[in-house]
Amino acid sequence: MTTPETSDAAVPAGFARHPRRSPLTEPWEPIYFKATLDAYILGLRLAEAHTNSRGLIHGGLIAALADNAMGLSCSHKAGNLLGLVTINLSVDYLGSANIGQWLEIDTNFMKIGGSICFAQCLVTADGEPCARANATFKIARKK
Secondary structure: OOOOOOOOHHOOOOEEEEOOOOOOOHHHHOOEEOOOOEEEEEEEEEEEEEOOOOOOOOOHHHHHHHHHHHHHHHHHOOOEEEEEEEEEEEEEOOOOOOOOOEEEEEEEEOOOOOOOEEEEEEEOOOOEEEEEEEEEEEEEOOO
16 A cells, blocks of 8 residues: 655645544545634545545545544534544545545534534535535533
């Protein structure tokens, strides 16, 4: 597997290296983020490590990063949480994405309740929609 190489020039303004890493996302690094008042946007420059056996960007990559971006956005917006657990995730694939494109996952809707958070995000490749996702999270709150 080839590890993606990304120069700072290939990363849109406002994005920085994503500080939260996990064993799942480690092979996909570098992953970037941009925090706004309402969301935690993830992005990465697509490379060979992000493809399936046919050379297409893998849907599992999109699903995992969408889940991550929506969960981080809910936590960011709600504050005072111990954590979130995904209880439902659905992804609609709207188009394809190619090696070299900038993949961006932007959570654009959240409804935060006492114990459940609902979120929706749009996934774009160089600004063109390639997927949309919805998730429901169980909230663990600090006492």
